[in-house]
Every structure is written in structure tokens, then in C-alpha cells.
Amino acid sequence: MADERLLLDNIYKAVTDCDDVACAQAAEEAIKNQVAASKIIETAVKAIDQVGEDFGNHKIFIPELMLAGMGLEKVMGLAQKQLLESGEVQIDRAVILLGSVAGDVHTIGKDLVITMWRAKGFQVHDLGVDVSRARFVSAAQELNADIVGLSSLMTTTLGEMREVIELFKVKGLRDRYKIIVGGGVCTQQWADEIGADGYAEDAARAVKLVESLIG
Amino acid sequence: MSRSRMVDYWTRAERGQILEEKEFDLKIFWKNLKRITREYGITYDDQKLVPQEEDFDLLDRIFAAGRELLLETGVFHLNTGRIIKFEPWEVEETLRLIPDTVILGTGDDRIEVKYRGLKSEVVPPVKGRVLGPQSAEIIEKVFESFAKEPMIDHFHFQGIIDKVYGVNILPNSPYEMMGEIMRTSCAKNVLKRLGRGGAYDGASAPVSVQGMMVGFDRGWGKTSSDGGHCYLMPPMKIDYNQQCRVFFYHLRDIKFWTTAAVFIGAMDGPPEMAAVSMVAQAIAEQLLFKPTLQQFAASLAEYSSATCRESIWAGFHAAAAFIKNTRCAYVRAQPGGIITAGLGEEHFWEVGATALASTVLNCVVSAGTGRQSSALDCAAGISAAFAGEVAHAAVGLDKALANDLVKRFLAKYEEKAKAKVLHKMGRNFQECYDLDKVVPNAWILNELDKVKKQMKEMGFEVKGTSPVPAS
Numbered sequence: 009m010a011d012e013r014l015l016l017d018n019i020y021k022a023v024t025d026c027d028d029v030a031c032a033q034a035a036e037e038a039i040k041n042q043v044a045a046s047k048i049i050e051t052a053v054k055a056i057d058q059v060g061e062d063f064g065n066h067k068i069f070i071p072e073l074m075l076a077g078m079g080l081e082k083v084m085g086l087a088q089k090q091l092l093e094s095g096e097v098q099i100d101r102a103v104i105l106l107g108s109v110a111g112d113v114h115t116i117g118k119d120l121v122i123t124m125w126r127a128k129g130f131q132v133h134d135l136g137v138d139v140s141r142a143r144f145v146s147a148a149q150e151l152n153a154d155i156v157g158l159s160s161l162m163t164t165t166l167g168e169m170r171e172v173i174e175l176f177k178v179k180g181l182r183d184r185y186k187i188i189v190g191g192g193v194c195t196q197q198w199a200d201e202i203g204a205d206g207y208a209e210d211a212a213r214a215v216k217l218v219e220s221l222i223g
Numbered sequence: 224m225s226r227s228r229m230v231d232y233w234t235r236a237e238r239g240q241i242l243e244e245k246e247f248d249l250k251i252f253w254k255n256l257k258r259i260t261r262e263y264g265i266t267y268d269d270q271k272l273v274p275q276e277e278d279f280d281l282l283d284r285i286f287a288a289g290r291e292l293l294l295e296t297g298v299f300h301l302n303t304g305r306i307i308k309f310e311p312w313e314v315e316e317t318l319r320l321i322p323d324t325v326i327l328g329t330g331d332d333r334i335e336v337k338y339r340g341l342k343s344e345v346v347p348p349v350k351g352r353v354l355g356p357q358s359a360e361i362i363e364k365v366f367e368s369f370a371k372e373p374m375i376d377h378f379h380f381q382g383i384i385d386k387v388y389g390v391n392i393l394p395n396s397p398y399e400m401m402g403e404i405m406r407t408s409c410a411k412n413v414l415k416r417l418g419r420g421g422a423y424d425g426a427s428a429p430v431s432v433q434g435m436m437v438g439f440d441r442g443w444g445k446t447s448s449d450g451g452h453c454y455l456m457p458p459m460k461i462d463y464n465q466q467c468r469v470f471f472y473h474l475r476d477i478k479f480w481t482t483a484a485v486f487i488g489a490m491d492g493p494p495e496m497a498a499v500s501m502v503a504q505a506i507a508e509q510l511l512f513k514p515t516l517q518q519f520a521a522s523l524a525e526y527s528s529a530t531c532r533e534s535i536w537a538g539f540h541a542a543a544a545f546i547k548n549t550r551c552a553y554v555r556a557q558p559g560g561i562i563t564a565g566l567g568e569e570h571f572w573e574v575g576a577t578a579l580a581s582t583v584l585n586c587v588v589s590a591g592t593g594r595q596s597s598a599l600d601c602a603a604g605i606s607a608a609f610a611g612e613v614a615h616a617a618v619g620l621d622k623a624l625a626n627d628l629v630k631r632f633l634a635k636y637e638e639k640a641k642a643k644v645l646h647k648m649g650r651n652f653q654e655c656y657d658l659d660k661v662v663p664n665a666w667i668l669n670e671l672d673k674v675k676k677q678m679k680e681m682g683f684e685v686k687g688t689s690p691v692p693a694s
Binding site for chain 1: 245248249253355356383385391392393394395399430456457486488489490492493524525527595597
């Protein structure tokens with residue numbers, strides 16, 4: 009049986025190298041060699057913290073962060089499956105949806121926030137861009153969301169956020185979800201005006217916001 | 224579409240290699256960009272913001288790297304999910320046929336822009352840009368503040384009116400079309416009233432194609448002497464919306480612009496990679512759009528600033544590389560008109576830095592809107608007029624001296640940008656203008672004077688034609 013330390017180091021390196029393919033391979037190898045899923049997860053989380061630090065120090069950039077995030081998802085997915093099969097405790101992760109509102113096709117900020125949320129272990133569903141009001145509502149119900157995130161980078165689409173919240177109210181679903189907003193033209197004042205549960209100015213603050221809402 | 228193979232290139236989006244968007248972004252574009260930038264030895268020097276003669280080899284390498292990036296990567300079509308690829312000879316042919324003269328506007332406001340390489344001998348064109356949300360009750364006065372400034376020779380009267388009949392203007396709604404009619408007719412009325420009816424207006428606000436088209440009306444609206452925009456979505460992506468715009472522009476012989484835009488720190492990486500990416504995009508835009516005006520725009524992803532050190536380096540190096548390796552007459556190096564600070568001292572330093580660098584590199588000079596173009600009522604003509612004044616003072620300036628001055632101007636606002644508070648500085652239009660006479664008030668003129676005095680102490684004298692303050 010391969011050395012456990014080496015197998016975990018391979019996972020750590022694959023994540024910090026931002027190599028999503030190597031992440032999956034390293035995680036599969038570790039599971040095949042009966043490394044405990046909890047240790048795999050612990051190693052992956054330490055690695056993604058390092059990735060976050062490298063990103064903050066401008067050693068890597070968003071594409072690498074996204075690749076690391078993709079790698080982390082693969083590692084976590086395999087480890088979770090192992091936990092289920094082995095009967096160990098399953099980590100219950102909050103479910104977050106995020107999409108750019110109808111008419112808005114910007115992705116960069118949204119993708120960065122998604123990557124950082126996933127890096128923190130949240131289960132994040134990317135609804136994409138130009139998401140209709142109805143889709144936000146239906147997705148929240150289908151995916152049993154805890155938090156619904158709305159992104160807008162254009163002044164012309166900002167108003168759509170109010171409409172999304174209004175639709176949740178009309179459907180009698182407003183109290184079931186936390187609805188948060190963000191994006192280049194969004195402000196705390198706007199969030200308060202439309203009755204959002206939170207606003208984050210940037211991706212780092214978006215992580216803190218979600219952590220505070222989940223509790 | 225005259226003298227272009229554009230339609231042939233477009234049809235490749237219906238037949239090219241199929242790929243998922245994320246695969247294109249992360250496995251093709253990003254990996255190619257990183258490798259090619261390294262292979263060409265392109266590095267970012269944070270002390271050399273304005274490229275000089277000794278840097279011309281670097282400019283050639285940036286251009287060659289951008290060209291190779293395009294040839295290896297192609298352009299991704301968002302509707303068909305396929306890649307458009309090009310042959311080297313197609314790139315050479317297109318670049319060879321870029322017109323070296325551009326004419327904008329008509330009559331007394333007609334301007335002729337000629338290719339002049341990187342040697343600064345004449346004042347470049349000066350563009351005034353109104354961007355971001357504008358209150359319906361003030362937008363006409365904002366437009367007037369620009370149209371009244373003789374320094375400004377062409378315009379982008381954008382500015383978003385947010386509501387029509389109390390309804391939010393959303394993209395693809397009839398209200399967007401109504402909003403465009405309101406905005407365009409307001410801009411045209413202002414120009415005519417001030418005797419500048421022939422001035423070029425390149426404004427392009429609507430998200431939808433129908434919203435854009437409704438503003439082009441030979442009777443009351445924009446004509447073929449005006450412009451609109453189209454983009455490649457970053458990184459290196461096109462869609463039917465952009466193609467429809469371009470098709471309409473060429474049908475009507477409209478003088479449209481495109482922008483090679485990057486977000487430093489995001490999909491385009493650090494400044495050196497961002498410069499290569501911009502060149503690749505610009506060449507792709509020439510192939511796929513055949514625009515009249517070519518623009519470059521670098522902004523930090525983390526803090527939307529086009530006037531920070533990294534943005535200035537990337538934008539001006541990419542633009543200079545393009546000028547040096549083509550005969551493109553109209554090139555703008557930084558996001559025209561988008562200044563980080565609101566109207567006030569810091570705003571003028573930002574305008575000074577970018578206008579000076581633009582002038583010595585024969586790039587179009589542009590200013591007009593503060594607060595990152597995202598706050599209400601933050602555009603004013605005095606911003607673009609000052610850019611023009613700086614251009615007059617900077618013509619023929621030695622590039623090494625220009626570089627030194629740009630760094631000294633940058634030092635006046637850089638710390639606030641790093642602290643991410645620069646956008647909170649300054650004031651809005653209503654706080655800077657006499658709203659009856661539509662002239663700058665004493666406060667904003669005093670802010671401008673403070674900057675000019677300090678510039679003069681640095682050895683750079685900007686002789687003003689600032690308007691008389693309200694009495």
C-alpha cells in the first residue's frame with residue numbers, strides 16, 4: 009500500500025498546482041489505497057487555503073483559482089462518495105445559487121465568487137447569465153437552496169433584482185431563502201431598498217457574508 | 224463589409240470545432256496566453272509606463288505574441304459553441320488593409336484622423352464621454368457641458384436614463400428602445416442648439432440590437448456619420464448579438480468602434496499577459512468586425528480602475544504595439560472617459576496621466592466620467608476639456624520625460640486607488656456646475672487650478688481655456 013503521507017501530499021500539490029485533472033487522479037489513488045475520506049478532505053481544504061493566499065498575493069489569477077476550485081470539487085465529490093459508502097458522517101454543506109439577472113451577461117465577478125464559495129466547502133450552483141426571475145425561483149425550490157445570490161454589473165439590469173425578490177414574495181417563498189446581492193453597480197443602500205438579506209462588495213466579503221448567514 | 228472576408232469568417236462559427244465554454248477559457252485560452260507570453264519574454268516593468276524608443280522591441284514582441292495567441296486559440300462563438308480559427312495570411316491581409324485615415328462627423332465638426340505612428344507631432348483627437356447613470360432631469364445639461372467645450376472634437380453621449388414612464392429600463396424591453404430615443408434625440412438637440420450638429424456621436428448604450436438600431440434615424444437621430452459599438456466578450460468570444468450589430472453598421476456605413484478589453488488579475492492574468500491578450504483581441508476584432516475605430520481598455524479586476532499603474536502599462540503598451548505594427552489611424556489606449564474618482568482634484572490627476580501618455584503615443588485622448596462610470600451624475604465636460612488641454616501641452620514631449628511625469632501624476636492618487644477609496648473622492652455634476660448657465664462653478668475650477676499649479680511646478684505647464692466661472 010502506498011505511503012499515506014505521499015498520497016495526501018499528491019492531493020495537496022494537485023490543488024495548489026491548480027490542476028483539476030491531477031486532483032481527480034490523486035484523490036482516486038488515495039481512496040483506492042484506503043486513505044480516510046476525512047483526511048482527504050482536510051488536506052484539500054488546507055490546500056485551497058494556500059491557493060486563496062496565493063491569489064491574494066497575486067501569484068496566481070482567476071483562471072488558476074477556477075481550476076483549483078474545479079479540482080477541489082472533484083476531490084470533495086470523490087471523498088463525499090467515499091464517506092457515504094463507508095457510513096462515516098456526511099458533511100452537510102449549505103446550498104447556494106448564484107446567477108446574473110435577466111439581461112446581464114457578465115460572468116467574471118460571479119465566477120470568482122462561486123470559486124471562492126466552493127473553496128470554502130459550500131455547495132454552489134451556477135445558474136449562469138441572463139437568468140429569468142422564474143428560473144431563480146424554480147431553481148431555489150428544485151435544489152433546496154439555502155441562499156439565492158443575484159449578480160448585476162449594469163445599471164440597466166439592477167432593477168431586475170427587485171423583481172426577483174418580488175416574485176419570491178408573490179409565490180409565498182420569500183421567507184424560505186436568504187437572498188443576497190452583489191455586482192459592480194450594486195450598493196448596500198440598494199440592497200436595503202429592495203429588501204435583500206445581504207450585500208457584498210467583493211468576492212472575499214461574499215464569503216464572509218454567506219458564513220454569517222449560515223451561522 | 225467592403226474589402227473584408229468577414230462573412231466567410233463568420234460562417235466558420237457554424238462549422239468549427241465544438242467545445243465547452245469553460246474548456247475554451249481555462250484549457251485553451253488561458254494556457255496559450257500564459258505560455259506564449261513567457262515564450263516571447265514579455266515582462267511588466269512598473270517604472271516604464273510609457274513605452275519609449277528603447278522599448279520598441281518589446282512592443283514588437285507584444286504584437287507578435289498577440290498574433291500568435293489569436294492564431295493558436297481562435298475565437299469562441301457563444302451561440303454555436305464552436306471555434307473560429309484563422310490562417311496567418313488572413314491576418315496579414317486584414318492588417319494591411321486597415322485604413323490609415325478616418326473621417327468622423329460632418330461640416331465644421333468634421334475631423335480627419337491620420338495614421339502617424341508613434342512620433343508625437345500633432346494633438347490627437349479629443350473625445351468627451353458621458354457614461355453611467357444620468358438623472359433624466361439633468362442629462363441634457365450634462366450633454367451641454369460637453370458640447371460647449373471647443374477642446375472636445377467628438378463625443379460619446381452615452382449615459383443611461385434609468386426609467387421611462389416610471390418603468391425601469393431593462394434590456395430587450397420596449398422601454399429600452401424608448402430610452403434610446405430619448406437619449407439620442409436629447410444629444411442631437413443639444414449639439415444642434417450649440418452649432419455642432421455635425422459632430423460625431425459614437426454613443427452606444429442599449430444592450431439589445433433593436434435598442435441600438437432605433438437610435439439611427441436620418442430624420443432626428445444618429446446618421447452614418449455617427450457611431451456605435453461592438454465587442455468581443457472576454458476572453459475572445461463573439462455571439463450573434465455582436466454580429467447583428469456589425470452587420471447593421473456596415474449596411475448603413477456607420478463609423479463604429481470596438482474595444483479590446485481586459486481585466487487584469489482575472490481571465491487575462493497579470494499586466495504582461497493582459498497586453499498580449501488585448502493585441503490578440505484587437506486583431507480578431509479587425510478580422511471579425513472591420514471597425515472604424517480601434518480601442519483598448521485595461522482595468523483591474525479587483526478594483527475597477529483604468530488609471531492605476533498596471534492598467535496604464537498594459538493599455539498603453541498594447542495600443543503602442545498595435546500602432547507600431549499596423550497603420551491604424553484611430554487608436555485609443557485606455558477606457559475612454561472612465562476615471563475612477565468623482566469630479567475633483569484626484570480626477571484631474573487621473574485625466575492628466577492618461578491624456579499625457581495618450582498624446583505622446585498618438586492615441587486618442589479621452590475623459591469625461593468619474594466614479595468608475597457606475598455612480599449617478601458623475602460626467603462633466605470640464606473633465607474631457609482638461610484632457611484636451613493636457614494634450615496641447617504634451618505634443619512632441621520626449622517620451623522619457625512623459626513617462627516621468629505620468630508616474631508623478633499617478634503618485635497623486637495611487638495610494639487611494641490601492642486602498643480602494645479613490646472612487647469615493649470628488650463630487651457629482653450638480654455640485655460642480657452652475658445649472659442655469661451650465662458652466663463649471665468656482666469649486667471645480669479651483670480644484671482644476673490646484674492641479675495645474677502643481678503640474679507647472681513639475682515643469683509641465685497646461686495653458687488653460689477653462690470657462691469663466693459663474694458670477
